[in-house]
Amino acid sequence: MTVREDLAELLARAFWSRSVTEAERLAMQAEIARDARAIGTHSYGRDGGLFSVEPSHFQGLMLREIKGEP
């Protein structure tokens, strides 16, 4: 996918009140492209698989393991 070249500049202007360097711009564009591909389309999200999953379920699993529950 192609990420707009000015997107990184817009983000940096909005949140850091400064311009990006060329290295930062390339890094941000590459990050967006990677995440769109790998996370945005992750198979766990299909058919509503993540609809009611809260991040805190992770801590719940860890706590359950302390108690040795299956």
Add this chain to the structure above:
Amino acid sequence: MSLDHPKSLRQAAEAIRSGVISSQEMTLAALSRAKASRSRLNAFIDIDEEYALACAKAADDMQASGASLGPLHGVPLAHKDMFDAEGRITGCGSLIRAGHRAKTTSTVLARLGTAGSFSIGRLNMSEFAMGPTGHNHHHGRALNPTDPDRITGGSSSGSGAAVGAGVVLAALGSDTGGSIRIPAACCGTVGIKPTQGRVSRYGAMPLSFSQDCIGPLAGSVEDAWLLLSLISGPDGFDPTCLDAPLRPLLDNIEGVRIGLAKGLFQQTLSDDVGEAVQTVGRLLDRDGVQVADAPFADLEAVTELANAVAMTEAAAVHFDSMRDAPDQFGPQVRMRLSQGLAIPGPLYVRALQIRSVMLASFLEESFGICDVLILPTMPFIAPLDRDVDVGAGSRMNEVISAMTALTRPFSYLGLPVVTVPVAASREGMPIALQLVTRPWREDLAASVARHLERALALSRFTAKAAT
């Protein structure tokens, strides 16, 4: 055992306790090694002789007074430059915090202090613990004790180099994606990345709240285990640190079911590393341990998921500095932190949602039929510096991904891992394996690691190589 250079923490503590050597004598010897190693290893950002000798004198005075002594009484150590000690500098391997004087003492250093130990200096690290190669734009890289042309790995680069070379017996590091395990593997030491939440992070530099762990690097499993046992457990300051007492190590591992986790790595290993895995599998089988190929839960996109969580959280930690003083970061760290601004909130939360589902799946599928998973810590031996000194160049993500390919998944999943050297490559470099278990079962991984260590007689790998 040399009187001033004992081979284990227990020997060191016993030598002081029995009066064979004073803490001051042992500390002078450690300081001498540290100073002598500076040009050879660059493991220390700062050596504090005056402070260390004052601590050693206090330890000797305390012993002379007949006071009760902790398990590490008078033993000098050194730790990664990221743990606060009240009134002293914690630089985080950075320029931005190079003069930061801590207002409180981190729980891990407080606990080691209660045990009687003290630090002789601050160990080198990747800037803000960001960088698996161990390069540091401000302080230079630490050098591998076995081959200085090769990297130590990072981010706990100085911890790996100092322990691997035998300058100190053990050191604390931190691990967010492999930062204990990679330098331990590159430098031939044991390393333990504990379960997420086992060790308090109070007073420790944050990188990624969801994945940061503090743990030991040491010359042997016993030493690493001793340090872990001393620093574990809730402290009332870090509410994410949970009460899950460590279980004792097993003397007999015959009942432990071992899974060789081939699914994650079979396409990526160098020949030497692949052979080491097979050798260890045969050794365990010979010793009557049940060894099987383990099914591996699908870890789709785990590297990107772990990175998205880490970089979003790191970008939050460093948000103000990235706005106000970006030039004070090294080029690679600045570039990586900028990535965090490009990760939308929903993607970050999605990565955390997926973590919950992936952990549940992993516990069921991979730990359904085995207790300990074994796989290499890295797919290859410590790389040559010239091959991975990529700074903020176009190969940065490729190098970081390759270095952390086998460590990041377990940071993302919060699982405990012990890394132990098991062989030497054709070049004489250490090859290390990871032993992964269910949450809170470090005892199982460490018990198998100790069994391997004894069977292979490879403890203190690089200390031998360096002497």
